[in-house]
Amino acid sequence: MPESAGDNARMGAPKPFRLRIADAALADLTERLRRVRWPDEPPLEPWSTGASTAYLQDLVKYWATGYDWRAQEERMINRFRQFTVPLGGIELHFIHEPGRGPNPIPLLLSHGWPGSIVEFHKLIPLLTERFTVVAPSLPGYTLSFKPGQKRFGVVEIADLFAELMTDVLGYERFAAQGGDWGAFVTMQLARQFPDDLAGIHLNAATVRPVPDSEQTEEERAWVRAAAAYRDLESDYAREHQHKPQTVAFALYDNPLGAAAWIIEKFKVWSDSANNIELAFSKDQLLTNIMVYLVTDTAATGVWFYRGSADEARAAQGRAVPGKVMVPTGFAAFPHEMTSLEPPRSLLERDFNLVHYAKMPRGGHFACFEQPQLLVGDVREFFRKLRG
Numbered sequence: 001m002p003e004s005a006g007d008n009a010r011m012g013a014p015k016p017f018r019l020r021i022a023d024a025a026l027a028d029l030t031e032r033l034r035r036v037r038w039p040d041e042p043p044l045e046p047w048s049t050g051a052s053t054a055y056l057q058d059l060v061k062y063w064a065t066g067y068d069w070r071a072q073e074e075r076m077i078n079r080f081r082q083f084t085v086p087l088g089g090i091e092l093h094f095i096h097e098p099g100r101g102p103n104p105i106p107l108l109l110s111h112g113w114p115g116s117i118v119e120f121h122k123l124i125p126l127l128t129e130r131f132t133v134v135a136p137s138l139p140g141y142t143l144s145f146k147p148g149q150k151r152f153g154v155v156e157i158a159d160l161f162a163e164l165m166t167d168v169l170g171y172e173r174f175a176a177q178g179g180d181w182g183a184f185v186t187m188q189l190a191r192q193f194p195d196d197l198a199g200i201h202l203n204a205a206t207v208r209p210v211p212d213s214e215q216t217e218e219e220r221a222w223v224r225a226a227a228a229y230r231d232l233e234s235d236y237a238r239e240h241q242h243k244p245q246t247v248a249f250a251l252y253d254n255p256l257g258a259a260a261w262i263i264e265k266f267k268v269w270s271d272s273a274n275n276i277e278l279a280f281s282k283d284q285l286l287t288n289i290m291v292y293l294v295t296d297t298a299a300t301g302v303w304f305y306r307g308s309a310d311e312a313r314a315a316q317g318r319a320v321p322g323k324v325m326v327p328t329g330f331a332a333f334p335h336e337m338t339s340l341e342p343p344r345s346l347l348e349r350d351f352n353l354v355h356y357a358k359m360p361r362g363g364h365f366a367c368f369e370q371p372q373l374l375v376g377d378v379r380e381f382f383r384k385l386r387g
Contacts, residue, residue, distance in 0.1 A: 012085060012086045012087075013085070014083035014084065014085040014094075014096075014168065015083060015084050015085070016081075016082070016083055017082040017083055017084045017093060017143075018078055018082065019073055019077050019078055019082070019143065020073075021069070021073070021294045025294060026069055026294075029255060029293065029294075030064055032255055033060055033063055033064040033255060033256075034064050036060055036256050038053060038056075038057060039053060040053065041053040041054055047264070047267055047268070050260070050264055051260040051261075051263055051264040051267075052267075055263075055267075055276065056256070056259065056260055056263065059259070059263070059282060059285070059286070060256065060259070062282050062286075063259075063282075063286055067282070067283065067286050069287075069290060069294075072283055072286070072287040072290075073287075075121070076118050076121040076284075076287050077117070077118065077121070077287075077291070079121075080095045080097055080124060080135075081095065081096050081097055081098075082094070082095050082096075082143075083095075083096055084143075085164070085168055087160055087163060087164060087168065088139070088150075088152075088156070088159070088160045088163070089149065089150050090139055090144065090145075090146070090149045090150065091144070091146065092136055092137075092139065092144050092160065092164065093136065093137040093142075093143035093144045094134055094135060094136035094137065094164065095117060095120070095124065095133065095134065095135040095136075096132075096133070096134050096169070097124055097128050097132065097133045097135075098128070098132050099127075099128050099129070099130060099131050099132040099133070100128055100129055101129055101130045104128070104130055104131050104132045105130065105131050105132070105174075105175050105198065105382060106131070106132045106134065106165065106169070106171040106173075106174040106175065107127060107131040107132065107133055107134070107174065107175045107176070107177060107378075108134050108135075108136075108161060108165055108174055108175070108176040108177070108186075108189075109123070109124075109127075109133060109134070109135040109176075109177055109178070109182070110135075110136070110138065110161070110176065110177070110178040110181070110182030110183075110185040110186055111135075111137075111138060111141075111178075111179075111180070111181075111182050111367075112138075112178070112179060112180025112181035112182045112183070112184075113141075113180065113181055113301050113302065113304060113305075114261070114262040114265055114266070114288070114292075114301070115180060115288065115365065115367075115368075116137065116141060116142050116288055116291050116292070117135050117136075117137050117142070117143070117291075118284070118287050118288045118291055119288065119365065119367040119368050120133075120135050120367055122367070122368075122371040123367045123371045123374065123375060126371060126372065126375040127375055127378070130379060130382075131175070131378075131382075134164070134165065134169065134174075136161060136164065138152075138157060138181065138182075138185075138301075138304065139151075139152040139156075139157060139160065140152060140297065140300045140301055140303050140304055140307075141292075141297055141300070141301045141304075142291045142292055142295045142297050142301070143291070143295060145295065145296075145297045145300050147296075151300075151303050151306075151307050152304070152307050153304065153307035153308040153309075153310060153311035154181070154184045154185055154188050154307075154308045154311060155188060155192075155311050156307075156311070157185050157188075158185055158188035158189045158192050158193075159192070161185065161189065162189060162192065162193045162196060165196070166196060172196075173196055173197070173198045174196065174197065174198065175197065175198045175199050175200065175201070175382065176189050176190070176197060176200045176201070177200070177201040177202070177203075177378060178200075178202060178203075178204075179202070179203040179204045179364070179365075179366055179367070180204060180340075180364065181304060181308075183202045183203070183204040183205055183340070184206075184308070186200050186201075186202060187200070187202070187205065187206075187324065190324045190325075190326040190328070191321050191324060194324075194325060194326050197326045198327075198385065199326060199327040199328070199329065199381065199382060199385050200324075200326055200327075200328050200329070201328070201329040201330075201331070201355075201377070201378050201381050201382075202328065202329070202330050202331070203330070203331045203332075203333060203336070203366045203374065204336060204337070204340035204341065204364070205330065205340060205341075205342060205347060205350075205351075206339075206340065206342070207342045207346045207347065207349065207350045208321075208349075208350055210346065210349070216343075216345060218343050218345065219343055219345060219346055222338075222342060222343050222346070225338050226338050226339040226342075228338075229337065229338035229339050230339050233268065233337070236261075236265070237305055240302040240303075240304075240305035240306065241305045241306050241309045242306075244299075244302050244303050244305065244306045247261075247299065247302050248299030248300070248302070249299075251298040251299050251302075252296070252298055252299040255289075255293055258289060258292060258293060258298040259289050262288070262289055262292070263276070263285060263289070266279075266280060266285060266365065269335075269337055269363055269364035269365065270335065270363040270364060270365055270369055271333070271334065271335035271361055271362050271363035271369060272363070279363065279365070279368070279369045280365075280368055280369070284368060323349070323350055323351065323352070324350060324351045324352060325352050326352060327352050327354045327385055328347075328351040328352055328353050328354065328355075329353075329354065329355035329356070329357075329377070329378070329380075329381030329382075329384075330344075330347055330351075330353060330355070330356050330357070331357050331359055331366065331373075331374060331377040331378075332344075332356070332357065332358045332359060333359045333361075333362035333363055333364070333366055333369075333370070334358075334359065334360070334361060334362065334363075335361075335362065335363030335364070336363060336364055337364055340364075344356050354381075354384060354385070355377075355380065355381040355384055357377050357380070359373050359377070360373070361373075362374075
């Protein structure tokens with residue numbers, strides 16, 4: 001799988017980018033954090049009714065008095081080669097880190113919500129031993145958004161990312177990896193551009209419905225468990241889909257509200273037991289929140305749910321996509337969202353599954369939680385493809 005990078009973009013050459021937020025904006029945010037007013041903690045188990053007041057109070061105290069954005073801006077974002085390019089009617093931001101080994105494979109990394117490219121800060125240095133990494137900020141998210149720009153769903157983002165990899169960067173074939181919405185983008189890439197994909201690696205997936213009479217007992221049990229999980233954990237997604245602008249008002253001018261909305265998901269979806277900081281450091285959590293706040297995109301990221309739902313409604317009546325024939329690897333983390341971790345047998349029906357691994361620990365945010373395990377599995381999968 002040779003790598004071939006073009007010199008210029010068909011629609012404009014990528015421009016180097018470096019993030020630098022104004023001191024005045026940071027000072028304003030710090031002052032607002034010091035004036036936060038708190039709801040009381042319900043007399044129930046912390047986190048059982050949503051974000052924990054006690055934990056948020058501890059986090060905000062550190063945020064206002066001990067957190068160093070400038071240090072994290074450099075360590076988690078600006079240490080990487082970044083660019084923007086005019087594509088699809090927007091300025092698309094992406095990291096492009098060349099591989100260090102012989103004949104590195106071009107690998108597209110796609111994040112999801114409420115994540116960002118910050119999730120990849122430990123992953124990228126491990127991957128570049130064997131891969132050239134391209135990691136865009138999803139349109140509408142953080143560094144790939146400006147007020148008034150068009151909004152996107154999964155299908156359009158797959159088009160955009162394929163154009164980035166082939167027309168802008170000049171890779172004849174590339175690989176892709178994703179979790180959360182990034183898994184949906186990766187799966188869509190494999191369906192739309194199978195000849196361009198050398199392989200895809202997922203740590204989350206959905207599968208087509210199978211008639212009950214054709215399901216195994218394991219599959220029936222998963223269908224029931226996934227339905228129960230969606231009933232318990234999907235209220236946020238319905239609000240994002242149906243009323244994204246209401247969510248926008250709750251998050252846009254409200255650092256505490258944005259932090260609570262995001263932090264609760266990091267806690268519930270991770271392998272963190274009773275302590276969120278078993279999975280994430282305060283600096284990781286806050287830098288991921290900050291990159292939304294300093295770019296004024298805490299509200300626009302949620303639009304992705306509406307855009308993808310609109311695409312699905314527009315596609316009703318069309319043929320159901322068939323089996324993905326691009327070689328596929330899957331890493332099953334034990335604390336992944338139940339609905340995004342189908343049994344191996346269902347994955348084999350829907351994908352050309354050539355690699356499947358059960359991870360010993362980790363949850364939905366594998367890039368943050370278990371970067372070494374994830375990278376090890378990505379390497380193993382592509383070793384199989386290279387023979």
